[in-house]
Amino acid sequence: MTRVTLSVAALFAGSIVCAPHANAADPAADAAxxxxxxxxxxxxxxxxxxxxxxxxETEGHKPLPSGRLPRPMPPNDKTEEWLDTLAFGAGKVRFDDNRPLVAGNTGKLIARKMVFASDGRLSRYHFPEGASVGPDGFIKQDKKIPFVRQIDLAPLTMTVRGMSPDTTYEILSQLAPTGRTQALEGTACAEYKFTQGNHGQTEFWLDPKVDYLPRRIQITHRDGSFDRLDIQYSPHDVVGWIPTTWNRTRLSSSGKILISVKATVERVKINAPIPDSDFEIQFQ
Incomplete structure (x- = not known):
């Protein structure tokens, strides 16, 4: 039998600072x-x-108390593929996350599935495969699902929920233009930065030719490493533009490639009916 617990603890909680209203004078917020x-x-x-x-996984870690450096994890180069699904309703969201888990003791990739769903009132976390300890599901008295706000989903969340602080990577009304531009895909893309946030230095280059959606997102971490995400779009008759592919690269402070991720949208549906039950996981 699936065990379900009601949790109000900050397990998985994210730090979210939101602006209550869009900045109507800014074209990016208006477009979002x-x-x-x-x-x-x-x-x-x-x-x-x-x-x-x-x-x-261990790049930049401090030496152990013995003075030795931690054992490199993973011990060898790893490449993995998987499919994720992300769905939005009116104030609702569901994320089926199939990203393999990296075992901390061996560095091996472990297949597992996690499902996160919010009905706009409660959030449900379900671990149907690969849960190793504790209950395989629980409910939080909080509609937020921090996992949806990750960088690898930013092209999707910023396209269709760019003004929803509970689901998007960063709400576009919270970004401030710097007045600088950078040429990307043949367009002078406007540079924006966080006005608030705890992600280190984060920059966005928004393309006016694709409705001020991000062409590039770059996060510079405190240790000098950084993540760079580059995004491609295609026209869409309802939204205007939809992301089709994106690539994220994490480089160490010395320029070594640590992680690279390629994402390809294989299926998209806009304004097609989604049953309410999809956002309400029923535990057995």
Whole structure:
């Protein structure tokens, strides 16, 4: 029997600082609000291919008390593929996460499945495969699901829920233009940065030719490493533009490639009916 617990603890909790209203004078916030109003429901199936270099998990770690460096994890280069699905309703979200887990003691990739769903009132976390300890499901008295706000889903969440702080990577009304531009895909993309946040230095380059969606996102971490995400779009008759592929690369402070992720949207549905039951996991 599936064990279910009601949790109000901050397990998986994320730090979210939100602006209550869009900045109507800013074209990026205005475009995000327009897209969100046009999209009542959305569902995406995305294929991910991830490369992890040997030692990428322990890169930059401090020596052990013995003075030795930690054993490199993973011990060898790893490449893995999987499919994820992400769905949105009116104030609702579901994320089926099939990313393999990296075992901390061996560095091996472990197949597992996690399902996160919010009905706009409660959030449900279900671990039907690969849960090693504790209950395989629980409910939180909180509608937020921090896992949806990860960088690898940012192209999707910022496209259809760019003004929803509970689901998007960063709400576009919270970004501040710097006045600088960078040429990407033949367009002078406007540079934006966080006005608030705890992710280190994070920069966005928004493309006016694709409704001020991000062409590039770059996070510079405190240790000098950084993640760079580059995104491609295709026209869409409802949303205007939909991300089709994106690539994320994490480099160490010395320029070594630690992780590279390629994402390809294999299926997308906009404003197709989604049953309420999809956002309400029923534990047995």
């Amino acid at each position: 609000a327009r897209r969100e109003s046009a999209v009542q429901t959305a569902s995406f199936t995305v294929k991910f291919t991830e490369f992890r270099a040997a030692g990428s």
